[in-house]
Amino acid sequence: AQTVTQSQPEMSVQEAETVTLSCTYDTSESDYYLFWYKQPPSRQMILVIRQEAYKQQNATENRFSVNFQKAAKSFSLKISDSQLGDAAMYFCAYQGGSEKLVFGKGTKLTVNP
Amino acid sequence: DTGVSQDPRHKITKRGQNVTFRCDPISEHNRLYWYRQTLGQGPEFLTYFQNEAQLEKSRLLSDRFSAERPKGSFSTLEIQRTEQGDSAMYLCASSLGMGSSSYEQYFGPGTRLTVT
Numbered sequence: 001a002q003t004v005t006q007s008q009p010e011m012s013v014q015e016a017e018t019v020t021l022s023c024t025y026d027t028s029e030s031d032y033y034l035f036w037y038k039q040p041p042s043r044q045m046i047l048v049i050r051q052e053a054y055k056q057q058n059a060t061e062n063r064f065s066v067n068f069q070k071a072a073k074s075f076s077l078k079i080s081d082s083q084l085g086d087a088a089m090y091f092c093a094y095q096g097g098s099e100k101l102v103f104g105k106g107t108k109l110t111v112n113p
Numbered sequence: 114d115t116g117v118s119q120d121p122r123h124k125i126t127k128r129g130q131n132v133t134f135r136c137d138p139i140s141e142h143n144r145l146y147w148y149r150q151t152l153g154q155g156p157e158f159l160t161y162f163q164n165e166a167q168l169e170k171s172r173l174l175s176d177r178f179s180a181e182r183p184k185g186s187f188s189t190l191e192i193q194r195t196e197q198g199d200s201a202m203y204l205c206a207s208s209l210g211m212g213s214s215s216y217e218q219y220f221g222p223g224t225r226l227t228v229t
Binding site: 004037043044045046047050091093098099100101102103104105106 | 116117144146148153154155156157158161168169171204210217218219220221222223
């Protein structure tokens, strides 16, 4: 079974600084997708960024980018120019041959003004 | 706003009672998913539908849990004889799935269940 591990339960960053959230996963599949979801307090989960495993180029979405290392099964999220609105739980998720998403336990990000 | 909606948002029930939750997906989405999220954990997959067909069920979905999507639109998740361990946030998501392609899953606000 696939597993997703987020080793940082909590992280903090100063406003306007850069922070990197870590994620590793375990799978024997060759084709899969990886995602970062954001869950603000008492609000619904939204997709931040996705990466197709067959693509070597790292995905970017404005201030959000990933470092995808397929051989190492690592998928970290970098948030540049952090803003107060970035404060949330961040979940790394895996989707392989099954439709289901497999989530990590999450990292709580605090942004300090 | 035509996002995923869930009803009710909060439910408090006594142990042993039955509860039913409803999810209305984004209208053109043919795939619908149910997840459960307990405090301090990421969401865990329960089941998913493509149109009205339930295609996958997790082992987490005991015999007390049943989900339906009768006309391929809204879905219901029923829990019979609730237990305190059922207390959690129940999340619904939907996506537009075509073949083996993966499309973004859009999540609803969730239904928070408390079993006393």
